[in-house]
Amino acid sequence: MNIFNAKILSNEEVAEKIFRLTLDAPELAKISRAGQFVQVKISDEFTLRRPLGIASTAGGKVKIFYRAVGRGTEKLSARRAGESLNILGALGNGYSAYDGKILLVGGGMGLAPLLCAAEQFSADVLIGGRTRDEVTFWQEEFRPHVGKIFITTDDGSYAKKGFVIDLLPEVLSAENYSAILTCGPEIMMRGVAKFAFEKNIPCEVSFEKRMACGLGACLSCSIDTVNGRKKVCKDGPIFDAKEVFA
Ligand SMILES: Cc1cc2nc3c(=O)[nH]c(=O)nc-3n(C[C@H](O)[C@H](O)[C@H](O)COP(=O)(O)OP(=O)(O)OC[C@H]3O[C@@H](n4cnc5c(N)ncnc54)[C@H](O)[C@@H]3O)c2cc1C
Ligand code: FES
Numbered sequence: 001m002n003i004f005n006a007k008i009l010s011n012e013e014v015a016e017k018i019f020r021l022t023l024d025a026p027e028l029a030k031i032s033r034a035g036q037f038v039q040v041k042i043s044d045e046f047t048l049r050r051p052l053g054i055a056s057t058a059g060g061k062v063k064i065f066y067r068a069v070g071r072g073t074e075k076l077s078a079r080r081a082g083e084s085l086n087i088l089g090a091l092g093n094g095y096s097a098y099d100g101k102i103l104l105v106g107g108g109m110g111l112a113p114l115l116c117a118a119e120q121f122s123a124d125v126l127i128g129g130r131t132r133d134e135v136t137f138w139q140e141e142f143r144p145h146v147g148k149i150f151i152t153t154d155d156g157s158y159a160k161k162g163f164v165i166d167l168l169p170e171v172l173s174a175e176n177y178s179a180i181l182t183c184g185p186e187i188m189m190r191g192v193a194k195f196a197f198e199k200n201i202p203c204e205v206s207f208e209k210r211m212a213c214g215l216g217a218c219l220s221c222s223i224d225t226v227n228g229r230k231k232v233c234k235d236g237p238i239f240d241a242k243e244v245f246a
Contacts, residue, residue, distance in 0.1 A: 004028050004087045009061065011079055014137040017068045018109075019077050023085065026060030031090055034117035035181075035206060035238045038064070038089030039214040042072045049088060050076070051211045051233070053113040053183075055141075062087075065112040091214050092237045095204055097121065100178035101147065103171065105164055105192050107184030111138050113206055117181055118145035126150040126171055128184065132158035165191040172199055179203065182241075193241035203241035207232045 006023040014020045028038070032054050039049035050072045056063035068077045079085065095117055102121055104114040107128040115138075118125060125146045129135035135151050135158055142149055151159035152167050160167055165188065172195060182192045183206035196203035209221040209232040216234030223230055225243045230236065 002028070002031065002089060004089075005084045006062065006087050008079055008081050008083050008085055010081050011077065013077070014065075015133040018134070018137075019066055019068065020137075021064040021066065021076070021079075023062045023064070023087070024060070025062040025087065028087065028089060029057035029060050029062050032057050032062065032116075033090065033094035034120045035095035035113050035204075036090040036092045037113070037214075037237065038062075038087045039091060039211070040064075040076065041086035041088075042075050046072055046075070048212055049214065051091075051208075051214055053109075053116075053206075054090060055112040055115045056119060057116065058119060063115075065109060065115075067109050088214065091233060093235065095181050095206075095238050096179075098179040098202070101175070102179045102181060103175075103177040104146070105168065105180060105182040105184075105188075106138075107164060107188045108134070110182075110184030110188075110206065111142075113183050114181060115141055115145070118142055122147075123181075124148040124150070124171075124175070124177075126152075126164050126167060128152045128154075128164035128188070130154045135159070163191075164188060165195075168192065168195050172201075177201060182206070189241075190245050193245040196241060197246075204238050205241050205244060207237045207239060207244070209233075 006025040009022040104125040106114040179202040189205045212218045212220040214233045221232040
């Protein structure tokens with residue numbers, strides 16, 4: 001088990017209630033793989049750590065993107081550059097590596113672990129979000145690391161109006177991808193997996209469950225799969241889509 005005290009380099013709001021946290025954490029960056037996550041100790045008043053995906057490990061810095069949704073993440077958003085943050089990680093299994101170009105399909109904060117995959121693999125990305133503000137910062141983050149960028153917004157305020165599922169058939173008909181990696185709302189990942197099954201493309205999905213220990217000890221994050229009960233924190237968070245959605 002690796003615990004780090006990482007110095008906060010910045011903690012900026014990049015869209016309403018969405019924050020980019022950059023940590024000086026070269027040792028953590030070295031051992032992290034795309035799709036893995038960390039458990040963050042927010043402060044002494046919180047017994048449970050909060051799980052957050054690793055979005056970048058470039059240059060020995062670890063980037064994390066989070067939405068302030070509750071007490072813990074609100075408190076995290078008040079942490080400032082220069083302070084130190086206690087981090088447990090890297091946890092979970094991570095995405096598999098594939099030869100050839102892969103397609104990353106993400107919705108909302110699900111784009112965070114996919115950004116790390118974009119840094120490590122050859123990929124195009126399909127970005128989905130609610131509004132213009134919720135997709136344009138992702139576009140800038142992904143731009144240096146991917147070939148093509150496709151975007152949908154729920155409200156039509158930027159790029160194509162609709163959900164990633166609406167654009168996916170067009171994207172898949174234009175190129176032969178060796179795999180699809182997806183992360184976001186479960187309903188979106190189910191839809192992505194359905195297209196992948198039809199086209200016979202390997203597909204990996206990233207699961208989110210409320211977590212306590214994050215280490216496989218408390219069973220609070222168990223899910224049913226075709227191969228029996230699995231722990232999202234230890235056996236996942238990445239699963240073959242056929243294992244969870246078949
Ligand atoms: C493996 C993993 C990776 C994650 N990566 C990210 C990430 O990169 N960025 C990000 O913004 N969030 C991510 N999450 C979700 C994040 O952990 C929760 O949003 C956070 O723990 C909420 O803490 P809180 O104290 O602010 O909210 P709480 O006060 O505990 O809860 C507030 C609201 O958030 C919801 N919530 C709490 N925990 C989760 C959860 N695990 N999944 C979904 N909803 C939850 C609650 O149902 C409630 O509605 C990840 C979760 C997991 C399991
Ligand atoms: S969070 Fe404890 S077993 Fe997964």
